[in-house]
Amino acid sequence: MDTFIILGICLSFLILISLWNQNHDKGKLPPGPIPLPIVGNILQLNIKNIPKSLNMLAKEYGPVFTVYFGMRPYVVLHGYNTLKEALIDQGEEFSERGRFSIMDEAASEFGIVFSNGHRWRQTRSFFLMVLRNMGVGKKTIENQIEEEVLCLVEALKKTNGSPCDPTFLLACVPCNVIFFVLFQKRFDYSDKKLQFLINSSHENSRIVSSSWIQENDNKKSEFTMEHLITTVMDIFAAGTETISTTIRYGLLLLMKYPEISAKIQEEIDHVIGRQRRPCMQDRSRMPYMDAVVHEIQRYIDVVPFPIPRVTTQDVQFRGWHIPKGTKILISLTSVLHDKKEFPNPDKFDPGHFLDDTGNFRKSDYFMPFSVGKRSCVGEGLAHMEMFLILTTILQHFTLKPQFDPKDIDITPVENGLLSLPPSYELCFIPV
Incomplete structure (x- = not known):
């Protein structure tokens, strides 16, 4: 037994020396907690609430610090000014995409999420062109969203006010919108294919437009079949899961705070009425609804840490030398829950986005889609969907919870x- 203990101590010592040598060779990384052999700082973090753990470390080590997930160092960027300096002012140096070790199995160099360099730039430009051609930000795609939301309303009416879990139905709208953008088609909600795709949204999608198949023979083109399939999968996952999760969480919050739902419905009655369907022009005349949509996204912080960035070259940042290839972990939580910009940030309060006269107040700290070169390409589409879906639901239904509002738990089930949001059922009562 003593021999094993001695061997363990020696191994740990060698690992620590190795880690020190890596940092010494690459240049001194920003400070942080001392990593343990093999596991790094994992045991010093609350894996179920990584944002809270890193907030605590930021108080001790400052807005730029280093943590180890296993033997891999990650430089953490914390706070609005830090993110702005890195992702906007020095955006090119922090523009490549890295991976978490838990993603290495599924990730590849293809697609819009994990690709880098020339391939990523071509893919991003191509998809932005597709969105523009399909009318994102214009009436073309807006009309499609409106039609899809009306299908959702009809499906919700069929529940006859009975308790239901809205997870699947809420995912149908953004899913069909993405399919319209990519393939000019939609699925009926009873379609087994749609159900399979939504229930398997984290699996590889094998649906791709045949009009791009010539590209595989062009060796200089980035639009190979494998790359396009991965890109479609990325767009489907990002365009469906995050939107449906945000809306599902939003309905839970509105049940928790029925006075906010009532105020929204008053604004809907005043601006839209009960007969005309909502449109994006209404948003400028509905500051309270606009504030609620923004506050839902700020409060739930659905992606506390985007997929890590990687430095494209050696970077001098705030007095620290960050070597090329260093993984960068970005804390969006530190911005969305900034106490100076959003008083009582842990409270759900649409007033965070309203001025003293009740007009909508923009905030540079609102960055649920990240910022800089790697910000979400579908941000404009997401804004349209969330506003139209939530407004239309509240135009047609009152949300009835299964419990007293004060007993509704809005604590996220995961915070890594x-x-x-926790699972729940509610009743959609026609108004």
């Missing part, structure tokens, strides 16, 4: 890579 994603913040997910």
Whole structure:
């Protein structure tokens, strides 16, 4: 037994020396907690609430610090000014995409999420062109969203006010919108294919447009079949899961705070009425609804930490030398829950986005889609969907919870890579 203990101590010592040598060779990384052999700082973090753990470390080590997930160092960027300096002012140096070790199995160099360099730039430009051509930000895609939301309303009416879990139905709208953008088609909600795709949204999607198949023979083109399939999968996952999760969490919050729902419905009655369907032009005349949509996204912080960035070259940042290839972990929580910008940030309060006269107040700290070169390409589409879906639901239904509002638990079930709402049922009561 003594021999094993001695061997263990020696192994730990060698690992620590190795870690020190890595940092010494690459240049001194920003400070942080001392990592343990093999596991790094994992035991010093609350894996179920990584944002809270890193907030505590930021208080001790400052807005730029280093943590180890296993033997891999990650430089953490914390706070609005830090993110702005890195992702906007020095955006090119922090523009490549890294991976968490838990993602290495599924990730590849293809798609819009994990690709880098020329391939990523071509893919991003191509998808932005597709969105523009499909009318994102214009009436073309807005009309499609409106039609899809009306299908959702009809499906909700069929529940006859009975308790239901809205997870699947809420995912149908953004899913069909993405399919319309990519393939000019939609699925009926009873379609087994749609159900399979939504229930398997984290699996590889094998649906791709045949009009791009010539590209595989062009060796200089980035639009190979494998790359396009991965891109479609990325867009489907990002365009469906985050939107449906945000809306599902939003309905839970509105049940928790019925006075906010009532105030929204008053604004809907005043601006839209009960007969005309909502449109994006209404948003400028509905500051309270606009504030609620923004506050839902700020409060739930659905992606506390985007997929890590990687430095494209050696970077001098705030007095620290960050070597090329260093993984960068970005804390969006530190911005969305900034106490100076959003008083009582842990409270759900639409007033965070309203001025003293009740007009909508923009905030540079609102960055649920990240910022800089790697910000979400579908942000504009997401804003349209969330406003139209939530407004239309509240135009047609009153949300009735299964419990007294004060007993509704709005604590996320996970708070690591994603913040997910707890499962719940509610009744959609026609108004």
